[in-house]
Amino acid sequence: MRSFTQHPIALAVAVSLLSPAAYSQQVASAEDEKIEQIVVTGTRVAGRSVSDTAVPIDIISTEMLQRAGSTELNQLLSTALPSFNFPRPGLADGTDTVRPATLRGLGPDQSLVLVNSKRRHAAALVNVNGTVGRGSSAVDLNTIPTAAISSVEVLRDGASAQYGSDAIAGVLNVRLREASEGGNITTSYGWRDTNYSTPTTPPPAGATWSAPANIERSRTDGETLTISGWRGFELGSNAFLTLSAEYKDAERTERGGWDFRQQYALVDGEFDPREALFNRFNAWYGEPELAQFTLFANAGKTLDNGKLYGWFSYQDREAKSAGFYRPARDARNVIEIYPDGFLPIISPDVTDASAAVGYEFDVGEWTVDTSLVWGQNRMAFTIENTLNRSIGPSSKTEFYAGGYRYGQAVFNLSGVRSFNVAALASPLNLATGVELRRERYSIFAGEPDSWRNGGVLLPNGNPTASGAQVFPGFRPTNETRDTRRAVGAFLDLEANITDNLLGSIAVRAEDYSDFGSNLTGKAALRYDFTDNFGLRGSLQNGFRAPSLQQQNFTATSTNFINGVPFDITTFPVSDPVAQALGAKALDAEESVNFSLGTVFRLGGVSVTIDGYQINIDDRIVLSENLTAVNVREYLTSQGFIGIGGGRFFINGVDTETQGVDVVINWSLPTEHLGLFDFTLVGNYNETKVTALPETSQLSALNPAPTLFGRVNVLTFEKGTPKDKFGATVNWQYDRLSASVKATRYGEVLAPGTTAANDFVLSPKTLVDLEARYEFNDNWTLAFGADNIFDQYPDAFPTSLNTTGATSFSNYSPFGRSGRLFYGKIAYNF
Numbered sequence: 001m002r003s004f005t006q007h008p009i010a011l012a013v014a015v016s017l018l019s020p021a022a023y024s025q026q027v028a029s030a031e032d033e034k035i036e037q038i039v040v041t042g043t044r045v046a047g048r049s050v051s052d053t054a055v056p057i058d059i060i061s062t063e064m065l066q067r068a069g070s071t072e073l074n075q076l077l078s079t080a081l082p083s084f085n086f087p088r089p090g091l092a093d094g095t096d097t098v099r100p101a102t103l104r105g106l107g108p109d110q111s112l113v114l115v116n117s118k119r120r121h122a123a124a125l126v127n128v129n130g131t132v133g134r135g136s137s138a139v140d141l142n143t144i145p146t147a148a149i150s151s152v153e154v155l156r157d158g159a160s161a162q163y164g165s166d167a168i169a170g171v172l173n174v175r176l177r178e179a180s181e182g183g184n185i186t187t188s189y190g191w192r193d194t195n196y197s198t199p200t201t202p203p204p205a206g207a208t209w210s211a212p213a214n215i216e217r218s219r220t221d222g223e224t225l226t227i228s229g230w231r232g233f234e235l236g237s238n239a240f241l242t243l244s245a246e247y248k249d250a251e252r253t254e255r256g257g258w259d260f261r262q263q264y265a266l267v268d269g270e271f272d273p274r275e276a277l278f279n280r281f282n283a284w285y286g287e288p289e290l291a292q293f294t295l296f297a298n299a300g301k302t303l304d305n306g307k308l309y310g311w312f313s314y315q316d317r318e319a320k321s322a323g324f325y326r327p328a329r330d331a332r333n334v335i336e337i338y339p340d341g342f343l344p345i346i347s348p349d350v351t352d353a354s355a356a357v358g359y360e361f362d363v364g365e366w367t368v369d370t371s372l373v374w375g376q377n378r379m380a381f382t383i384e385n386t387l388n389r390s391i392g393p394s395s396k397t398e399f400y401a402g403g404y405r406y407g408q409a410v411f412n413l414s415g416v417r418s419f420n421v422a423a424l425a426s427p428l429n430l431a432t433g434v435e436l437r438r439e440r441y442s443i444f445a446g447e448p449d450s451w452r453n454g455g456v457l458l459p460n461g462n463p464t465a466s467g468a469q470v471f472p473g474f475r476p477t478n479e480t481r482d483t484r485r486a487v488g489a490f491l492d493l494e495a496n497i498t499d500n501l502l503g504s505i506a507v508r509a510e511d512y513s514d515f516g517s518n519l520t521g522k523a524a525l526r527y528d529f530t531d532n533f534g535l536r537g538s539l540q541n542g543f544r545a546p547s548l549q550q551q552n553f554t555a556t557s558t559n560f561i562n563g564v565p566f567d568i569t570t571f572p573v574s575d576p577v578a579q580a581l582g583a584k585a586l587d588a589e590e591s592v593n594f595s596l597g598t599v600f601r602l603g604g605v606s607v608t609i610d611g612y613q614i615n616i617d618d619r620i621v622l623s624e625n626l627t628a629v630n631v632r633e634y635l636t637s638q639g640f641i642g643i644g645g646g647r648f649f650i651n652g653v654d655t656e657t658q659g660v661d662v663v664i665n666w667s668l669p670t671e672h673l674g675l676f677d678f679t680l681v682g683n684y685n686e687t688k689v690t691a692l693p694e695t696s697q698l699s700a701l702n703p704a705p706t707l708f709g710r711v712n713v714l715t716f717e718k719g720t721p722k723d724k725f726g727a728t729v730n731w732q733y734d735r736l737s738a739s740v741k742a743t744r745y746g747e748v749l750a751p752g753t754t755a756a757n758d759f760v761l762s763p764k765t766l767v768d769l770e771a772r773y774e775f776n777d778n779w780t781l782a783f784g785a786d787n788i789f790d791q792y793p794d795a796f797p798t799s800l801n802t803t804g805a806t807s808f809s810n811y812s813p814f815g816r817s818g819r820l821f822y823g824k825i826a827y828n829f
Contacts, residue, residue: 052502052526053526053536054502054503054504054524054525054526054536054537054538055155055156055157055159055524055536055538055595056155056156056157056536056595056597056608056610056661056663057153057154057155057156058080058081058153058154058156058663059151059152059153059154060076060077060080060081060151060152060153060154061150061151062146062149062150062151062177064076064080065080065146065149065152066146066186067730067739067741067770068741068768068770068784068786069188069190069768069770069784069785069786069820069821069822070786070820071145071146071188071226071228071246071248072086072142073141073142073144073145073146073149073152073174074086074099074101074141074142076146077101077141077152077154077172078101078813078814079726079741079743079768080681080726080728081103081154081156081681082661082662082663082681082682082683082724082726083103083104083105083156083659083661083683083685083724084101084102084103084154085101085102085105085720085721085724085745085813086099086101086102086813087099087131087132087720087810087811087812087813087814087815088287088812088814088815088816088817089129089131089132089810090255090284090285090286090287090321090806090810090816091283091285091321091322091323091324091805091806091810092127092129092130092131092810093128093129093321093323093346093471094125094346094348094379094381095125095127095129095131095133096288096319096321096346097125097288097290097317097319097321097348097350097379098123098125098140098142098350098379099142100127100131100132100133100136100138101138101141102132102133102169102720103156103169103170103172104156104169104170104612104614104657104659104683104685105657105659105685105686105687105720106168106169106614106616106657106687107133107135107136107138107169107619108127108132108133108136108138109122109133109136109137109138109166109544109547110166110168110169110544110589110616111138111166111167111168111169111170111171111172112159112163112164112165112166112167112170112171112172113139113141113171113172113173113174114163114171114172114173114174115144115173115174115176115311115354115356116173116174116175116176116298116309116311116356117173118356118358118371118373118410118412119163119164119373119408119410119435119437120139120174120354120375121139121354121375121376121377121406121407121408122137122138122139122140122377122406122408122547122549123137123138123139123140123350123352123377123379123406124137124377124378124379124403124404124405124406124441124549125137125379125404125549126404126549126550126553128553128555128570128622130711130810131810132715132719132720132810132811134621134622134712134715135550135620135621135622135649137406137547137549137550140350140352140377141172141174143294143313143315143317143352143377144174144294144296144313145228145244145245145246145294145296146228146246147177147184147186147228147229147230147244147245147246147296148176148177148230148242148244148296148298148313149174149175149176149177150175150176150177150178151175152172152173152174152175153171153172153173153175154170154171154172154173155170155171155172155173156170156610156612156661157170157538157593157595157610157612158170158522158538158540158542158591158593158614159171159522159540159542160508160520160522160540160541160542160543160544160591161490161506161507161508161520161521161522161540161541161542162490162492162506162508162522164435164488164490164508164510165486165510165518165543165544165545165588166544166545167542168542168543168544168589168591168593168614168616169614176242176296176298176311177230177232177242177244177298178240178242178298178300179230179231179232179240179242180232180233180234180235180239180240180241180242181232181233181234182231182232182828182829183229183230183231183232183828183829184229184230184826184827184828184829185227185228185229185826185827185829186226186227186228186229186824186825186826186827187225187226187227187824187825187826188224188225188226188228188822188823188824188825189223189224189225189226189822189823189824190222190223190224190226190820190821190822190823191220191221191222191223191224191820191821191822192219192220192221192222192253192817192818192819192820192821193219193220193818193819193821194218194219194220194790194817194818194819195216195217195218195219195790195818196216196217196219196255196790196792196795196807196816196818197214197215197216197217197795198214198215198217198257198258198795198796198801198807198808199213199214199215199257199795199796199797199798199801200212200213200214200215200257200258200260200798200804201260201798201801201802201804202260203260203262204262206271207262207271207275208271208273208275208276209275209276209278209280211258211260211280215257215258217281219253219254219255219818221251221252221253221254221286222250222251222252222253222286222287222817222820223250223251224248224249224250224251224822225247225248225249225250226246226247226248226249227246227247228244228245228246228247229244229245229246230242230243230244230245231243235299235301236301238301238302238303239299239300239301239302240299240300240301241297241298241299242297242298242299243295243296243297244295244296244297244298245293245294245295245296246292246293246294247292247293247294248290248291248292248293248294249290249291249292250287250288250289250290250291250292251289252284252286252287252288252289252320252321253286253287253817254281254283254284254285254286255285255286255807255808255816255817255818256281256282256283256284256285256286256804256805256806256807257281257283257801257804257805257806257807258280258281258804259280259281259282259283259325259327259803259804259805260280260804261327261803261804262275262327262329263275263278263327263328263329263340263341264278264327264328264329265328265329274340278340280804282325282341282343282805283322283324283325283343283803283804283805283806284321284322284343284345285322285805285806285807285808286816286817287815287817288319288320288321289319289320289321290317290318290319290320291317291318291319292315292316292317292318293315293316294313294314294315295312295313295314295315296311296312296313297311297312297313298310298311299311303361305361305362306359306360306361306362307359307360307361308357308358308359309356309357309358309359309360310355310356310357310358311354311355311356312353312354312355312356313352313353313354313355314351314352314353315350315351315352315353316349316350316351317348317349317350317351317352318347318348318349318350319347319348319350320345320346320347320384321345321346322343322344322345322346323343323344323345323346323469323470323471324470324803324805325341325342325343325803325805326338326341326342326343326344326469327341328340328341329341331389331458331464332389332464332465332469333387333389334387334389334392334393334395336393337387337393337395337397338387342385342386342387342469343385344383344384344385344386344468344469344470344471345383345384345385345386346381346383346470346471347381347382347383347384348379348380348381348382348403349379349380349381349382350377350378350379351377351378352375352376352377352378353375353376354373354374354375354376355373355374355375356371356372356373356374357371357372358370358371358372358373358412359371363415365417365418366415366416366417367415367416367417368413368414368415369412369413369414369415369416369433370411370412370413370414371410371411371412372409372410372411372412373409373410373412374407374408374409374410375407375408375409376405376406376407376408377405377406377407378403378404378405378406379403379404379405380400380402380403380444381400381401381402381403381446381471381473382398382399382400382401383398383399383401383450383468383469383470383471383473384397384398385397385398386398386399386468386469386470386471387468387469388449388450388452388454388466388467388468388469389456389464389465389469390452390453390454390455390456390463390464390465390466390467391449391454391456392454392456395449395454396449399446399447399449399450399468399473400446400447400450400473401446401447401450401451401468401471401472401473401474402443402444402445402446402450402473402474402478403443403444403474404441404442404443404444404474404549404553405440405441405442405444406439406440406441406548406549407439407440407441408437408438408439408440409437409438410435410436410437411435411436411437412433412434412435413433413434414431414432414433414434415431415432415433416429416430416431417429417430418430421495424495424496424497425495425496425497425498425499425501426495426496427495428493428494428495429492429493429494429495430491430492430493431490431491431492431493431494432489432490432491432492433489433490434487434488434489435486435487435488435489435490436485436486436487437485437486437487437488438483438484438485438486439483439484439485439486439548440481440482440483440548441480441481441482441483441548441549441552442479442480442481442482443474443478443479443480443552443553443554444474444479445473445474445475445476445478445479446473446474446475447473449468450467450468450472450473451466451467451468451472451473451474451475451556452466452467453465453466453467465557466557467557472555472556472557474555475556477556478554478555478556480552480554480572482548482551482552483548484512484513484514484548485512485513486510486511486512486513486545487510487511488508488509488510488511489508489509489510490506490507490508490509491506491507491508492504492505492506493505493506500527500528500529501525501526501527501528502525502526502527502528503523503524503525503526504522504523504524504525505521505522505523506521506522507519507520507521507522508520508521510543510545512545514546514551514585515545515546515585515586515587515588516587516588518543518545518588518590520540520541520542520543521540521541522538522539522540522541523538523539523540524536524537524538524539524540525537525538526599531601532600532601532602533598533599533600533601534598534599534600535596535597535598535599536596536597536598536599536610537594537595537596537597538593538594538595539593539594540592540593541590541591541592541593542590542591542592542593543588543589543590543591544588544589544591544620545588546586546587546588546589546620546649550586550620550649551572551573551574551586551649552572552574553570553572553649554569554570554571554572554575555569555570556568556569556570557569567642567643567644568625568627568644568645568646569643569646570622570646570647570648571583571646571647571648572648573585573586573648573649573650575648576640577635577640577643577646578646578648580634580635580638580640580697581626581631581635581648581695581697581698582650582695582696582697582698583648583649583650583695584650584651586620586649586650586651587618587651588618589616589617589618589619589620589651590616590617590618591614591615591616591617592614592615593612593613593614593615594612594613594614595610595611595612595613596610596611597609597610597611597661598610604666604667604668605664605665605666606664606665606666607662607663607664607665608661608662608663608664609660609661609662610660610661610662611658611659611660612657612658612659612660612661613656613657613658614656614657614658615654615655615656615657616654616655616656616657617654617691618651618652618653618654619651619652619653619654619655620649620650620651621649621650621652621653621693621708621712622647622648622649623647623648623649623650623693623707623708624647624705624706624707624708624709624712625645625646625647626645626646626647626698626705626707627644627645627646628645628705630701630702630703630705631645631698631701631705632644632645634697634701650693650695650707650708651693652691652692652693652694652707652708653689653691653692653693653708653716654689654690654691655687655688655689655690655716656687656688656690657685657686657687657688658685658686659683659684659685659686660682660683660684661681661682661683662680662681662682662683663679663680663681664678664679664680664681665677665678665679666678666679673733674731674732674733674734675731675732675733676729676730676731677728677729677730677731678727678728678729679726679727679728679729680725680726680727680728681724681725681726681727682723682724682725682726683723683724683725684722684723685720685721685722685723685724686722687716687717688717689713689716689717692707692708692713693707693708694707695707709753710751710752710753710754711751711752711753713751714749714751714758715751715811717749718748718749718751719748719749719750719751719811720748720813721745721746721747721748721813722746722747722748723746723747724743724744724745724746724813725743725744726741726742726743726744727741727742728740728741728742729741735773735774735775736771736772736773736774737771737772737773737774738769738770738771738772739768739769739770739784740767740768740769740770741767741768741769742765742766742767742768743765743766743768743814744763744764744765744766745763745764745765745766745813745814746763747760747761747762747763748760748761748809748811748812748813749761749811750809750810750811752800757799757800759794759796759797759800759809760794761793761794761809761811761812762794764791764792764793764814765791766786766787766789766791766814767787767788767789768784768785768786768787768788769784769785769788770782770783770784770785771783771784777828778827778828778829779825779826779827779828780824780825780826780828781823781824781825781826782823782824782825782826783822783823783824784821784822784823784824785819785820785821785822786819786820786822787814787817787818787819787820788819789819790818790819791814791818792808792816792818793808793809793812793814793816794808795807795808796808796809
């Protein structure tokens with residue numbers, strides 16, 4: 001059992017009670033008071049400020065987002081929020097292009113994303129490779145350009161009772177810019193200038209090539225040009241249109257190691273002379289090549305009795321990343337096509353679009369809001385510089401491999417009003433409403449050569465794998481088109497019970513056409529002992545519905561087991577093969593969230609400390625690959641001939657997450673040195689897996705296959721930083737300003753199949769620096785560097801980097817790109 005000081009919630013209370021602010025009766029002077037920031041997330045009371053809420057909420061302004069070299073919203077939030085992490089995996093197929101982020105160490109799909117308080121659609125991609133977020137389909141925040149954003153409100157608390165499915169870890173609400181005049185255009189150019197080292201493996205005995213024990217590399221790459229801007233237009237009386245656009249052109253980065261392998265077949269028993277000339281830095285292990293265009297339009301018009309509003313967005317993203325290099329002598333190669341081997345390239349084309357229209361109006365004492373929001377994400381794959389080995393020398397080298405599409409339409413009708421209740425210290429705020437949601441998901445097949453088997457055998461007479469190397473296309477048998485509907489209704493009450501005690505209660509009922517119903521509730525309290533000190537806490541249950549992607553994703557590839565080809569499939573749970581292995585219709589994940597924290601001020605310093613515990617039952621996970629001999633024999637006995645096994649999604653993993661978030665803000669104006677703004681953030685987070693899934697069918701086999709193995713368990717428990725700390729200082733004096741930001745990422749485990757293959761990533765601190773000068777009201781010039789001290793995660797030992805390609809772990813919470821230099825010039829009009 002943990003001691004009192006080891007429990008995060010108890011620790012949060014203890015720290016707050018021992019702080020000087022707990023005993024202070026001082027009221028901050030007027031000049032110390034900062035302008036209160038009004039929030040719309042986590043409360044439905046109009047005019048509620050961020051310092052008065054019963055749950056922790058962060059506001060990330062557009063100015064904060066612009067003070068960095070990156071323009072990716074996920075990356076920017078990862079340095080601004082204490083428990084938000086954005087690893088940057090490579091060699092992970094489509095996940096290289098649509099990367100998942102996590103909040104409080106939970107799954108990428110366990111945080112709800114809103115745009116202007118309306119549910120945002122998820123990406124079509126299912127993360128099926130061995131990365132953080134395996135098995136999830138989440139919203140791609142990088143489809144929203146920073147130029148379109150007014151602020152981002154982040155509710156670090158469960159909110160399923162208020163907003164519905166997915167809001168287990170928290171809610172991110174992106175508020176779009178509203179401007180009827182003015183504008184900005186910003187051009188930035190950045191590049192990586194970096195040095196890194198990685199150990200190498202000695203070549204085979206008698207090799208004609210050699211390498212030092214440690215490779216030191218200097219790289220200048222990743223050149224990125226970004227042009228972004230926004231413009232406000234007045235559309236007649238009391239109406240606005242804000243157009244925002246961004247174009248981004250990024251070259252790839254390469255952080256691979258040295259490929260020690262023999263590349264060519266022996267010639268008369270001797271190594272081929274080409275071995276000594278071969279470029280052994282042959283991997284694309286880093287950031288993908290990217291060309292991206294994004295457009296956002298946000299509009300509104302104030303009418304006599306309300307407000308009409310709407311927005312539209314479109315993004316086209318073309319990316320290129322790579323798989324593992326195939327040496328010339330590799331059985332998967334065709335010498336006649338690639339005499340020196342080949343590096344297959346995965347080229348997804350992602351198109352994302354959304355549109356919304358809504359009307360807010362008054363009916364008596366009620367303020368009513370009704371809206372219709374549509375969104376769609378489509379990802380189609382082209383595989384380049386590859387071949388279909390089973391077709392032989394006549395194979396094409398580029399294939400259209402198909403892809404998937406996800407879309408949703410959401411109708412909302414809600415009303416808010418207040419009542420005077422004699423027993424309460426403030427009017428009772430009542431909010432209620434309904435939400436109707438329709439979702440659809442489809443998989444479309446690639447061209448036949450991308451997936452078929454042409455029948456050409458290997459030189460030893462064995463058959464070879466079907467389809468394009470590195471990414472076989474989706475087959476017609478994989479094609480699916482699925483829909484579902486969901487209906488939800490909520491009731492939300494909030495009021496000051498006494499002058500010092502704020503309380504809120506919310507309940508929500510939802511019904512899904514494919515898995516059933518769910519009821520959630522939340523209660524939150526805040527007690528202000530003084531104007532400068534208060535305690536707050538919440539208790540709630542939450543849920544996350546199984547996504548259509550998890551229910552219906554399927555893909556097939558050919559694996560060879562003892563030289564015999566078998567079709568290995570990711571089966572939907574409705575497939576007879578999956579059901580023979582014990583798969584059942586997916587049910588919702590269910591959570592219970594506890595939080596307790598404090599808010600206090602001491603002079604110009606504001607501090608929030610929030611402890612939390614999140615217990616989740618029946619988490620939905622992607623099973624291990626079930627290809628053992630007894631599994632194949634069992635499937636054969638059930639009448640499934642030629643099926644080599646596969647994997648499927650399943651409920652059954654229970655987890656317990658505990659942690660503490662700390663946020664400290666201090667604004668310090670000085671007479672001669674300018675204005676200083678200090679922000680300190682910290683997070684401690686720990687997750688334990690307390691139950692694992694099983695099926696009676698597989699448990700009856702001897703030995704029983706593992707459904708959710710060691711690597712995946714440890715990814716949940718230790719795959720994100722155990723702690724994270726950040727410090728930011730913004731300084732402004734006249735027309736000169738600067739920012740310095742330091743982020744320390746705690747220890748992370750890159751798990752192996754055995755303890756001997758575990759690799760610990762030690763804590764690292766990254767420092768970002770930017771300086772700005774305003775020539776006048778129109779022109780601003782900025783220069784900066786992200787990761788100025790060129791920090792890298794610990795490099796893998798050669799035993800865990802057997803091809804030389806994967807020098808660094810995909811579990812690194814900050815990627816592996818090194819130092820970024822950049823310059824920006826902005827014109828305001």
